[in-house]
Amino acid sequence: MSTPLLPGVNLTCLPSNAKRSRLSLSLLRPLSRGEASLSAALPHVLCRGTASRPDMTALSARLDELYGAQLEPAVRKKGEVQCVGLLADFVDGAFLPGGPDQLAAAAALLGEALLAPAGGGDGFVPAYVVTERDNLADRIAAAKNDPRAYAEQRLLALMCAGEAYGTDRLGNETSARAVTPDALWAHYRHVLASSRIEAVYVGPRGPEAVTARLREALSGLPRTAPFDDVGTAVRSSAGAIRRFAESMAVSQGKLVLGMRLGVSTPHQDYPAALLAAELFGGGASSKLFSHVRERLRLCYYASAWLEGHKGLLLVSSGVDEGNRRDAEAEILAQWDALGQGDFTETELTAARLSLTDMLRATADRPHRLEDYYLGLSAAGLSFPPDELAERLGSVAPERVAETARGGVWDGVYFLGGEREATL
Amino acid sequence: MNASYNIKAYETLGEKLYAARTPCGLPVFVMPKPGLRRAAALLAVRYGSADTRFAPDGAWRETPAGTAHFLEHKLFDMPDGTNAMRAFEEDGASVNAATGHAVTAYHFSAAERFGENLERLLSFVFTPWFTPESVQKEQGIIGQEIRMMADDPHNRVFENLLGALYARHPARRSIAGSEASVAALTHQTLYDCHRAFYRPDNMCLCVSGDVSPDLVADIAGRRPPQPAQSPPARDYGDEPGDNAARDEVSETMDVSLPLFALGAVCPPPSPGPDTLRFELLADLALEALTGRAAPLYARLYGEGLINRDFSWGCCRLPEAAFLLCLGESREPARVRALLWAEAARLAREGIDPALFARLKRAALGERLRGLDDPLSLCRAQAAFHFADVDYFEFAALLDALTPDHAAALLENILTPTRTALSVVRPG
Numbered sequence: 116m117s118t119p120l121l122p123g124v125n126l127t128c129l130p131s132n133a134k135r136s137r138l139s140l141s142l143l144r145p146l147s148r149g150e151a152s153l154s155a156a157l158p159h160v161l162c163r164g165t166a167s168r169p170d171m172t173a174l175s176a177r178l179d180e181l182y183g184a185q186l187e188p189a190v191r192k193k194g195e196v197q198c199v200g201l202l203a204d205f206v207d208g209a210f211l212p213g214g215p216d217q218l219a220a221a222a223a224l225l226g227e228a229l230l231a232p233a234g235g236g237d238g239f240v241p242a243y244v245v246t247e248r249d250n251l252a253d254r255i256a257a258a259k260n261d262p263r264a265y266a267e268q269r270l271l272a273l274m275c276a277g278e279a280y281g282t283d284r285l286g287n288e289t290s291a292r293a294v295t296p297d298a299l300w301a302h303y304r305h306v307l308a309s310s311r312i313e314a315v316y317v318g319p320r321g322p323e324a325v326t327a328r329l330r331e332a333l334s335g336l337p338r339t340a341p342f343d344d345v346g347t348a349v350r351s352s353a354g355a356i357r358r359f360a361e362s363m364a365v366s367q368g369k370l371v372l373g374m375r376l377g378v379s380t381p382h383q384d385y386p387a388a389l390l391a392a393e394l395f396g397g398g399a400s401s402k403l404f405s406h407v408r409e410r411l412r413l414c415y416y417a418s419a420w421l422e423g424h425k426g427l428l429l430v431s432s433g434v435d436e437g438n439r440r441d442a443e444a445e446i447l448a449q450w451d452a453l454g455q456g457d458f459t460e461t462e463l464t465a466a467r468l469s470l471t472d473m474l475r476a477t478a479d480r481p482h483r484l485e486d487y488y489l490g491l492s493a494a495g496l497s498f499p500p501d502e503l504a505e506r507l508g509s510v511a512p513e514r515v516a517e518t519a520r521g522g523v524w525d526g527v528y529f530l531g532g533e534r535e536a537t538l
Numbered sequence: 539m540n541a542s543y544n545i546k547a548y549e550t551l552g553e554k555l556y557a558a559r560t561p562c563g564l565p566v567f568v569m570p571k572p573g574l575r576r577a578a579a580l581l582a583v584r585y586g587s588a589d590t591r592f593a594p595d596g597a598w599r600e601t602p603a604g605t606a607h608f609l610e611h612k613l614f615d616m617p618d619g620t621n622a623m624r625a626f627e628e629d630g631a632s633v634n635a636a637t638g639h640a641v642t643a644y645h646f647s648a649a650e651r652f653g654e655n656l657e658r659l660l661s662f663v664f665t666p667w668f669t670p671e672s673v674q675k676e677q678g679i680i681g682q683e684i685r686m687m688a689d690d691p692h693n694r695v696f697e698n699l700l701g702a703l704y705a706r707h708p709a710r711r712s713i714a715g716s717e718a719s720v721a722a723l724t725h726q727t728l729y730d731c732h733r734a735f736y737r738p739d740n741m742c743l744c745v746s747g748d749v750s751p752d753l754v755a756d757i758a759g760r761r762p763p764q765p766a767q768s769p770p771a772r773d774y775g776d777e778p779g780d781n782a783a784r785d786e787v788s789e790t791m792d793v794s795l796p797l798f799a800l801g802a803v804c805p806p807p808s809p810g811p812d813t814l815r816f817e818l819l820a821d822l823a824l825e826a827l828t829g830r831a832a833p834l835y836a837r838l839y840g841e842g843l844i845n846r847d848f849s850w851g852c853c854r855l856p857e858a859a860f861l862l863c864l865g866e867s868r869e870p871a872r873v874r875a876l877l878w879a880e881a882a883r884l885a886r887e888g889i890d891p892a893l894f895a896r897l898k899r900a901a902l903g904e905r906l907r908g909l910d911d912p913l914s915l916c917r918a919q920a921a922f923h924f925a926d927v928d929y930f931e932f933a934a935l936l937d938a939l940t941p942d943h944a945a946a947l948l949e950n951i952l953t954p955t956r957t958a959l960s961v962v963r964p965g
Contacts, residue, residue: 132573134552135907159846171839175831179896182903206903210552242840250845256794257866260691364792364965366685398632399623412675415682433686461628468630472649476576480911 117488117497118322120329123342124312127488127497128322129481134210136318137481138221138325139189140229140333141200141489142310143345146192146279152251152286153302154199156294158188159247161201164233164240165224181220182206186228191486192284193493194347194379194424198313199306201225204482207319218320219328226332229307239303244296252291255283259363266369266530267431273359274373274526278348280425308339313492317481345493349426351377353525360529367415368531370442372430374450376522379426380494386506387518392421392428393466394458394515395450400465402449402458403430413442424494428522436531443527454520456512463515467507474500474507543568543751548930553909555919555930556751562761564738567919568754569746571912577652577747579754580645580916581663584769584924585735587713588639588856591773594734598773601731602722603708604680604715607637609728611676613644615667622662631655639709639855643920647913652749656757660743664761666732668725681717691793695864695962698787699799702958705783706775709855734770744919746912774857780805782958786871790965797962798870800877802951804852804859813854813925815935818901820852820861823944825897826889827880827952828863834880843867843876854925861951870961878954885949889941898936905932 120126144154168174178184184205191198203221208214234240259265268283275281285291316325353375378388396403396419403417417432434442452458477483477500484500491497543556556568571577587606591598613635614622626633631648633655644663648655687693701710714720738761745754782803807816828834828850838844848865867873908914918929 133910135910170836172831172833172836175829175835176893176896179831179900182906183900184903204907206906210906211903212550246840246842249842253795253845253866258794260793260797262689365689367682367689398627399621400627412678415679415686433682435682465628465630468650469627469632472576472630472632475649476647479574479576 118326120314120326121333121336122338122340124314124333124336125492126314126316126326126329127492128325129315129317129484129488130319131317131478131481131484132319133479133481134206135481136205136207136218137316137485138203138218138225139200139315139485139489140225141189141198141313142306143313143493144197144199144306144310145343145345146195146197146282148282148286148290150302151197151282151284152290152294153299154197154306155190155285156244156247156251156291156299157303157306158190158199158201159250160239160243160299161228161232162186162188163243163247165227166231166233166236167227169233177224181217182211184217184221186224190284191489193490195279196345196347196493197284198489198493201228209319218318218324222328222332230333230335238300239296241296244294244299248291248294251285251294252288255285255288255291262363262365262369262530263431263433266371266528267429269361269530270359270371270373270429270526270528273528274357280347308337309343311342311345313489315485315488317484347379347424347494349377349379350375351426351521351523353523356524356527358527360531362532363530365530365532367433368436368439368529370414370432370434370439371528372443372446372524373526374428374522374524375426376421376428376518377426378518378521380423380491381496382426384514384518385423386503387510387514388421389470390463390466390507390510390515391453391519392419393470394462395419395453396430397466397469400462402453403446406449407432407442407445411445413438413445417446424490439529439531447524450519450522454516456516458512463512470507471504474504542755546928546930548933550933551906551909551930553930555928558755560738560755560759560761561763562738563764563766564758564761565742565923566754566758567742567744567923568749568751569744569915569919570749570751571747574748574912576647576649576912577745577749578645578647578912578916579656579659579743579745580643580913580920581659581741581743582641582643582920583736583741584640585642585731585740586638586640587711588708588774589735589772590708592734593771594730601727602715603711603719604713605723605727605731606642607714608676608680608720608723609731610635610637610642611680612668612672612728613663613666615672616662616665617667622658625658626655629655637713639713641921641924643917645913645916652747653753653757656745656754660758660761663736666729666736668728670725673723673725673728677720677723680714680720684712684714684717687712687714691791691797691962694789694791695797695799695960698789699801699958699960702784702787702960703782703801703803703860704775704777704858707777707855707858708775709858737767738764739766740769742920742923744916746915772856777858781955784958786959786961788961788963791962793962793964795866796868796870796964797866798864798873799960800863800874801958802861802953803956804861804951806854806857806859809926811927811931811935814922814927814929814932816859817852817854818932818936819939819943819947822894822897822901822939823947824850824861824863825901826894826944827884827948828877829897831893831896834876838873838876843869843873870959874957874959878952878957881948881952884945889945891941894941894944898939901936902933905936
């Protein structure tokens with residue numbers, strides 16, 4: 116399923132019968148404050164134009180010819196790995212009149228976008244860099260337009276301030292504003308040669324066809340081994356709970372909690388941690404939904420999920436300022452109850468079925484499957500979602516409780532109408 | 539049971555549509571997807587937030603804004619005190635519901651036990667159970683939801699646009715209503731609305747996935763026949779004229795950049811293929827005007843007037859429709875002026891036939907990709923069934939569109955008097 120394509124370039128080929136095919140190229144970078152914004156700006160500039168299609172109009176015309184294929188910049192954070200690259204989404208020729216080789220055309224376009232940007236070969240078009248730099252800074256500033264997601268992002272930044280993970284996938288506004296055409300070009304030449312690259316294809320074509328087309332498309336790729344190491348440091352300890360509060364003019368407060376669970380994807384207890392998070396705050400049968408929202412009416416929403424790359428458990432909720440303390444106390448109490456094994460066989464089965472269903476359905480969705488495998492690649496892993504679904508089936512209830520007991524709450528963040536005098 | 543299905547094969551799309559009507563009068567559509575692991579079912583009601591004034595028994599009555607959405611929330615309550623959502627989850631299915639201006643829809647997706655979940659879907663939607671206590675409890679929960687939406691600038695910019703486009707249409711009011719309007723709701727209102735609208739002939743069931751059409755027919759066919767009734771008359775405000783009610787509306791919020799929504803009032807398409815044709819044509823016309831391959835996009839993007847979040851499309855409401863552009867911009871009024879100018883230019887000079895041919899090709903590809911997702915497909919089929927056309931007809935309708943059709947749409951619709959601009963500005 117996963118094979119070396121070129122030095123430091125790995126290809127994962129996944130069969131799919133969907134009409135939509137997906138092909139991605141991602142440079143894996145160690146997430147760092149110093150280069151996050153440069154890396155984030157890069158694919159946006161690459162998508163502005165290529166040597167043979169030097170502007171958006173020409174590039175879009177080509178994509179339209181390919182039956183509305185999409186070429187999109189992608190900046191993803193998988194733990195402490197920043198995955199920077201390009202995504203192509205297209206209808207396979209098998210579903211189109213005349214059966215054109217859409218894979219070859221998409222691979223060629225991806226290759227050209229990555230290796231031969233517009234600008235003549237010795238630099239980017241400066242105007243493209245300036246626009247994309249400004250857009251990047253605007254996008255970072257726009258995070259607060261979605262208060263719920265903003266609160267979650269702020270908790271992670273504050274709680275993990277001393278770790279690589281505390282850096283946002285786009286960097287910050289200051290580092291974004293500092294991007295210049297020269298600095299970006301130098302960064303581009305460096306990361307192109309020294310980064311591990313993951314290629315993922317999801318579609319009906321076999322590995323031979325994909326390998327041949329990608330080898331051709333990437334034939335000009337410079338490679339300088341050894342490639343930059345990537346990985347994620349997982350912490351399982353914390354001191355006393357740190358509390359953070361910030362103000363924003365919102366009518367409903369946002370309360371976010373973060374825990375060091377210490378169990379990440381490679382860990383043997385990863386399936387147990389997934390089950391614990393689902394039981395705690397997955398759906399309508401979860402502890403948070405049935406107790407904090409329904410029974411005590413302390414919040415409008417409350418959900419929890421596992422950040423498997425970093426081994427964190429996160430809780431996000433919308434609460435009235437007046438209910439903030441009670442909601443937090445109840446959330447902590449519900450987690451403690453979970454650690455004491457206070458859940459029924461029915462609840463555990465529901466959690467298991469919900470996760471299994473979701474994992475099995477990953478195969479139906481090329482974009483989900485691509486993202487799933489890219490996430491594993493960032494941790495040096497590769498196993499199908501069905502295998503993880505099977506592992507979920509054999510987790511004993513005691514193991515779930517024990518895994519829950521191993522977690523330590525680290526940060527609590529509140530975003531409310533007025534900054535509180537005491538934190 | 540297959541005999542009761544009317545089967546249409548769409549060879550060029552590689553899709554089939556099984557259509558039937560159960561003894562109780564419920565239209566059923568199955569769109570098979572062999573090999574897909576998760577199947578979706580959607581039970582839709584032609585009743586949305588805009589249906590606040592209607593005549594169930596000949597006499598007009600008015601219900602509070604937000605009733606349809608409130609009813610959607612409460613319908614999950616079962617007479618035995620349980621919540622239907624929980625039962626789906628215990629079977630591993632994901633279930634949800636959504637209320638729009640015209641339609642309320644309940645749906646689930648499941649990789650296992652499809653039949654059991656389908657029975658459950660039909661059972662809870664047709665089993666109203668409302669009490670004064672449960673209504674009172676929900677008023678608090680919905681009040682929270684209304685407040686959460688009030689904090690969402692994207693929601694605000696869109697709702698404000700509707701208020702600027704229309705003087706009387708009930709879509710002017712938020713789908714969830716206001717805290718005051720939902721406070722006026724009683725459990726009896728919910729029963730009355732359920733009886734008026736949740737009738738099989740005012741609904742449809744759409745299923746897509748690796749599911750046997752016979753199984754769907756068997757389960758849906760178990761519901762007892764119901765006497766035919768004519769649907770209640772509805773009043774959507776009889777909007778005066780074709781112009782936008784206001785030119786511009788603005789609100790201040792804690793946002794980083796101004797958000798804008800620009801709408802242009804269209805005459806609503808007639809029921810039947812015209813509805814689907816309208817949507818395809820509106821998309822193509824807007825692509826030619828301001829899509830990524832259009833000259834205007836390069837200018838707007840290059841000058842920093844829009845970013846990659848800029849999007850466009852059309853919206854259909856009961857007895858109303860409008861074209862829509864959404865985005866972030868430091869100068870929304872300038873974007874509006876450039877859109878008007880480009881629409882006038884295209885009307886005058888025509889749309890480049892080569893560009894239009896490419897856009898049609900791209901539209902076909904995009905619609906084809908959309909067929910992969912069973913839930914989206916169910917949504918599309920339900921929405922167009924209520925407009926009396928099958929969604930899979932899109933390929934033939936798309937093929938017949940010309941640059942002149944698109945240029946005429948822009949000339950007639952994207953004009954100053956029909957346009958309203960809504961902006962949410964940083965405080």
